[in-house]
Amino acid sequence: MANTMVYFSLFLIWLMLLYHMVLMQGGYLLSLANRKLENDWQQNKIPYPTVSILIPAHNEAVVIAKTLEAMSNLTYPNYLLEVIVINDNSNDQTGEIAESYARKFSFIKVIHTKPPNGGKGKSGALNIGLAHSTGEVICVYDADNAPEPDAVYYLTLGLQNDQKAGAIVGKFRVINANRNLLTRLINIETLTFQWLAQAGRWFWFKMTTIPGTNFAIRRSILEELGGWDEKALSEDTELSFRVYNLGYYIRFFPSAVTWEQEPETFRVWWNQRLRWARGNIYVISKFLVTFFKLKNKKVGIDLGYFFFTYFLFFAGVITSHFILILNLFIDLDLTIGPVSIALIVIGFLLFVTEELLALSLEKNQLTLKNVWIVLFMYFSYSQLWLLLVVNAVFLEVKRMVLRQEVKWYKTKRFESGEDEDKTA
Structure with missing residues (x-):
């Protein structure tokens, strides 16, 4: 029995590894083709659309000034642009700082929210911002982001040149990658996610997931969908599935780059990633039960991937870990031969x-230090994901059984330092 479970676990793990290998190849091929696509699109003289940038901000005094400074340096024509800061029930200086930029730049405006409508989380703040916006295109940036000057231009360039795209997703980089070991690990994780999962899925399947920041979506689509789901902790993933269901695809366009701050302490990282995991489990449960009612069955590719990741692959890893560790104390009569050991090593x-x-694929990132960090990452950072999923599943089951209200965790920001490094 133990042998059968180990072999089945290895089968599940290798399915994921092979799928990721195919995705990584797609990401590499997309990186080669992207520059030509960018140049081709720029040759098309298509009129600029009006753009509304939504920035939800709850207690973001530490970072909001740098974000708005970056917004003031965008190359997109100011007369077609409005930047809306949703000061969502903050009790720090977020509102005052945002207002000071609104006085300096006519295209920046601030909305202040209070309970009962304000302070409920990012989705609620975005819906409030959408109601006050006027742009044909809606862009979203988190309050800790510093988009490069051409980022919004590239996002809208994608929408204008690809009418089948409901949304265009850019690339995000870690601005505080060199702060400590944790941020270096997050930086590697972030780059891999974008070139493997985002770019790879786009190249092979014409599918990408909307992230929480640095994306543009057609206003008409948001209005048809009724905005963001305020019950979703991962509002970006949930929105992606509904955009697909309308018949559009979501395109990854890495020319649009933003720099964002990542957690610098384990506790902040854990709470942020726990929210993401719980949000993804919510999305799986929401769309899995209604799958046969969905108009666009292509959604099943991503739904299947999420289900496999959070349940089957997770179960395979947990089972193999448990049996191999248990065998150290109790003889389970395992007959794992050289082939199985070779599969583990090759994996x-x-x-x-x-x-x-x-x-x-990124300048100055393939360094000897990062090679050592990747080796360390497999045995430490990656294994923490197992504990994270266990916790997330427990909390989501508890929430659904007890019908608890969804509580939004606000990611803590950190003071910027001299080691912030933009090496795109």
Whole structure:
């Protein structure tokens, strides 16, 4: 019995590894083709649309000034642009700082919210901002973001040149990557996610997930969908599924780049990632039960991937870990031969190869230090994901059984330092 469970676990793990290998190849091929696509699109003289940038901000005094400074340096024509800061029931200086920029720049305005409508989370703040906006295109940036000057231009360029795209997703980089070991790990994770999951899925399947920041979506689509789901902790993933269901696709366009701050302490990282995991589990449960009612069955590709990741792959890893550790104390009469051991070793090498390939696609990222961090990452950072999913599943089941209200966790921001490094 133990042998059968180990072999089945290895089968599930290798399915994921092979899928990721295919995605990474797609990400690499997309990186080669992107520059030509960018140049081709720029040759088309299509009129600029009006753009509304929504920035939900709850107690963001530490970072909001740098974000608005970046907004003031955008190359997009000011007369077609409005930047809306939703000061969502803040009790710090967020509102005052945002108002000071609104006085300096006519295209920046601030909305102040209070309970009962304000302070409920990002989705609620975005819906309030949408109601006050006028742009044909809606862009979203988190309050800790510093988009590069051409970021919004590239996002709208994508929408204008690809009418089948309901949304265009850009690339985000870690601005505080060099702060400590945790931020270095997050930086590698972030780059791999974008070139493997985002770019790879777009290249092979014409599918990408809307992230929480640096994306543009057609206003008409948001209005048809009724805005953001205020019950979703991962409002971006949930919105992605509904956009697909309308018959549009979501395009990854890495020319649009923003820089964002990542958690610098384990506790902040854990709470942020726990919210993401719970949000993704909510999305799985929401759309899995209504799958046969969905108009666009292509959604099943992503739904299946999420389900496999959070349940089947997770179960395979947990089972293999448990049996192999238990066998150290109790003889389970395992007959794992050289082939199985080779599969484990090769699986580890594939993980390392995928991470390093993703790093190679970014300037100054494939360094000896990052190679050592990738090796360390497999045995530490990646394993924490298992504990995270266990906790997330427990909390989501508890919430649904007890019918608890969804509570939004606000990610803590940190003072910027001299080690912030933009090396795109």
